[in-house]
Amino acid sequence: MPRASHTLLEEVMFFDTDIGGVIHNLAYLRMIEKARTLLCVETMDMDLTAMADTGIYPVLLRTEADYRRPGTLGDTLRVTSTLDRLEKVKFWICSEVRRQSDDTLLVSCQQSLALIKMPEARPTRLPKSWVEKWS
Amino acid sequence: MPRASHTLLEEVMFFDTDIGGVIHNLAYLRMIEKARTLLCVETMDMDLTAMADTGIYPVLLRTEADYRRPGTLGDTLRVTSTLDRLEKVKFWICSEVRRQSDDTLLVSCQQSLALIKMPEARPTRLPKSWVEKWS
């Protein structure tokens, strides 16, 4: 069975770079959050607009990121996030950032998340539909 | 009468700079927001913790920023925000960013704000105490 996945292309902007002449580490994580969120919205049916009412938000629990090669201004980046696995309350998403022109892997990243009821910060069970479809 | 004012010192970090070797324009506005918010909190008695309950937030209406000289990594910046004037629902804050070592003016900025009741986005009157003290 194919895994849930989302890919986006990002042009590197000035605010993504720093004085060292390369992309800053936080900029990659911002791009990865975008790919990860769009994966949740477009493939896993998460409804961003409903969150203000339900108070249930996806919350990051852990990030592991490896910065492998530097990217720079003028690069087009291909950012792919893939749902890796689910438990009762946690799910893991793996992401990769590659330079579009030559497919070089710049950053790889694994993150675990949970759906948390705010403001009491209480974890909720993952949707049954996710468990049936993706676990 | 002295005007309400707040000054902070900021060390320039890598994420404040871009590939051009200077501080990125958005980084200055982030520092100015910090000085402006601390002015509201420490001198004008705005209570950040209470906002989640009252739903009344300071909202930026307009920014005018002039980028005059470039700063860079290793600089210490002195950021000063000053309450300029108040009306019934709007107030104006002027800010300056200077290089600490030689007092060079890097950025000057004027911003107007209002206190807005969320989520209905309704402007509220400025506190009587502000009007009495600062107008």
Next chain:
Amino acid sequence: MPRASHTLLEEVMFFDTDIGGVIHNLAYLRMIEKARTLLCVETMDMDLTAMADTGIYPVLLRTEADYRRPGTLGDTLRVTSTLDRLEKVKFWICSEVRRQSDDTLLVSCQQSLALIKMPEARPTRLPKSWVEKWS
């Protein structure tokens, strides 16, 4: 003659919002910088990759931004940047951020820029091709 213009669509992400439940003012300016930079690259033939060699970078001189209506998580934003006018060393770009679903104007912004030779921070004349085509 049509003016040089670039439009992009942006999905609002969590990092674009703040505790007030709306898009943060700095997030709009980041999106506007993206539209503005892609206008320079795709329509005005600015070459981002060549900048590290030439040392000539587009530098923001002034920003005027009016925050008119709040956007929020789940909105799709349409960000349009248009070249407004050129002088010898300065050029002005106007930008608008609209909610895609109902065309509501959220933010309007005017910015002036120059092409600056780094690290000496010396302004350079705008390219002859720009002046011929766009002034």
Next chain:
Amino acid sequence: MPRASHTLLEEVMFFDTDIGGVIHNLAYLRMIEKARTLLCVETMDMDLTAMADTGIYPVLLRTEADYRRPGTLGDTLRVTSTLDRLEKVKFWICSEVRRQSDDTLLVSCQQSLALIKMPEARPTRLPKSWVEKWS
């Protein structure tokens, strides 16, 4: 022997929070980068101003971050970065973010870095003085 360490206090700003009502994950990493950089500058004698000349920059290789408890607007955070260990070209820094009022651990983070010669992206040996003093 005491380990090299640096602590800073950060007031939580609006741009640090998101619509979920808590601090956004990227904001913690920005604060940690600040503590980590000031550790390098103030205790380990890294010279930020010299980097533009030498072309040798500290580059992040890996981040592991655990988000344990949520912080929010109005909190004061205590961010501590500590040099954990050194090898020939890599060094590890551990960081913690705690709520100042009750010492609650919000985020813990381990990061490895190297000193990289730009633009050729070549790792360099760590300074002899670091190895003598801290390994």
